[in-house]
Amino acid sequence: MDLVTGLTIFALAMYVGREIITKVPPTLHTPLMSGSNAISGITLVGAVLAAGHDGLAANIVGCLAVAFATINVIGGYAVTHRMLGMFKKK
């Protein structure tokens, strides 16, 4: 992937993010943060490739990365689900 393509994707994704997230009401700001915690666990994709790569050094560093990213993914989605379940209408 060349740099300009990457930057194009980056700029457009930032713009899409901005457009959507400004519409999230303040009531949901905490679930938004824990939910985006979970999304930032996307590094799990890179972590899996690192942990599964040949070479012990990459294995160990990658394994740690998988553990941290998985905490974010599992913990983030689960706690967001738990929290959102509490928001009820009268």
Place this chain on the structure above:
Amino acid sequence: MLNLLLILVAVCSFGQPTDHEVPTATPSTELRRDQAEHTAGAIQHDDDNADVAGDDEGGAAEQLAPADDGGLGEVVEGEAVHGSRSSSGRRLAYLIASILFIAGLKWLTHPRTAVNGNLISAAGMLLAVVATLTVGGLNWVWIIIGLVIGGAYGGYKAIKVEMTAMPEMVALFNGFGGIASVLVAGAALFYEAATVQTGVATALSGFIGSITFFGSIVAYYKLQNVKWIPNGSMFSAQQVFNGVLVVVCILLGWWLTVSYGTNGMPTGSAHAAYWLIFIVAAILGILITQPIGGADMPVVIALLNSYSGLAACATGFVISNTVLIIAGSLVGASGIILTKIMCKAMNRSLPNVIFGKMGPTSETPDADEVYKTVKSASPEEVAMLFDSAQKAIIIPGYGMAVSQCQHACRDLMNLLESRGCTVDFGVHPVAGRMPGHMNVLLAEANIPYDKLREMDEVNPEMEQYDVALVIGANDVVNPVARTDPKSPIAGMPIIDVDKARTCVVVKRSLSPGFAGIPNPLFAAENTLMMFGDGKKAMLELIAALKEG
């Protein structure tokens, strides 16, 4: 909105024109196929020259030709995994995952659809991870160890955490996101071919990720009110020193970017430079976060949230992965927006929150003078006020979280509503220790979300409320923000409880809030102070209402 999505979809699919499909096969055939495809790719590149220059997959293979034999086998084997991990099927899965993340966030814009939004986003994550796991030739042992440890701890935290401890948990998770990015970029140095682009991106991953991790750890402990982290700068010229650290990181980043061998792979000095960046940025992260005080925590958490996304984004550039770039940008954008909202709700700029000082000035009036006319009331007196009220509003602050009286608030609401008095909740954007903190606590206590009203919504109607009950809030209801342009909180939007017919403030003492200034609201003619712990005061009030 839809158009934006379409543009993004188009760019994603256009972004990776080369196709290195390698089905799962024995390592040797995989290697041969891959080599063959690289050759074919090199020829084809003459036709589709759109991406020849920047395509590091084809490019790296071409670079390999003159390299010595020893390195060649090893690197080509790396390339085999590299090639297969960007198969078109997998890239399509990443694209769908990205769309699911965006759709999930979109559904998070209303409490009714938010639960499903979160599930959609989780489905996107599952898809991205499963697609990655189908890459051939992966060493599963290490992956599974990491998944089991992380999954167990993450699941445990998610089930066990108290809602009052959400700010700490989000702070901690911001940090974990940052350190995961640091480790992925660090591991990639072992097998990712070095170009200026990957070098800069690697340095950025280490820098942002390390600041995020160590800054978040400091924030985590500060939120627990530990005594050993001092508020305010620890030594003079702390900010200047921080500036020096940034310059050191930039120099180290330059060193990393130029440190690659003749085979195009990072050398030992690249590794050294990377982990030095990690250490220097760690000190920087600690020194930036340490001076920031309690009530500014919502800004810090939102900012670190943004950083954790940007670190993932930088890592996406390191390993040329679009889903990391997109998901990281979404989180980055989310954090930046929340940071802006928080700053606006305090009428302060971001540099002022991070580098500035908050406190009384020489112009600040004397507390004893201001509090001369304070009236204290017993629960029975306050109950009598509520007896004749038609419309009441409760303004929660951090004190409600500390005394955990959200359930008592719900009981009070139910009792008053059963007597025909409508009850609303007015929530200030920076009340508490993180964005939306009060809303989650009140939702936990089963208070319907349509009862939780925003500052801008309730302020115009404030005159119609018979009673405004302030629980553990101070600066966010201080009318000085409106009246005294010289005050440290001048211009900060507040909830105008002083305009309600009567105002009752539940507070332990007259001690000042975060801004360190006295609050004339407490001494106003239509204000009654109800001194005591929030929960205890609420329970006494409910008892008094039932008796009367």
